[in-house]
Amino acid sequence: MTDSDPDNWPVVAWRRQVSYGESRWAIFDCGMVRFLTRMMLAEFDGCPLGDASLWGRPGAFVSWREQRRRLVAGLDPLTGEPDPYAEMFPISDDD
Structure with missing residues (x-):
């Protein structure tokens, strides 16, 4: 530095x-x-680390609060896309 x-x-x-x-x-x-x-966002010429599990995965981190909000809204907690099975297992803010 x-x-x-x-x-x-x-x-x-x-x-x-x-x-x-x-x-x-x-x-x-x-x-x-x-x-x-x-x-x-995979903006380097190659993965800068030995572990490529996060390379090119901009949606890899979703806070637990956002996951919970999505789940209650009937969305997939990680992708935010509509969850076709949400009505089978309803979850409320009280759960």
């Missing part, structure tokens, strides 16, 4: 799997929020 403003600090990531001769450490000249956004 060379700047007193944390928003200007680069992200340094350790990668588990690398090709022979590559460094396990990778530096990304962006802040952490931008790094996570770019990773989840």
Whole structure:
């Protein structure tokens, strides 16, 4: 870090799997929020981490409050799409 403003600090990531001769450490000249956004939107040339489970998955995180709101509204808690089985198992805010 060379700047007193944390928003200007680069992200340094350790990668588990690398090709022979590559460094396990990778530096990304962006802040952490931008790094996570770019990773989840697959905006890097390749996955910057050894684990690609979040690579290109912008909807991977849904807070428990939003999941609950969707469930009560009859929507799929993770996708927000209509749940065809919602009427079979009604849930209210009181549950």
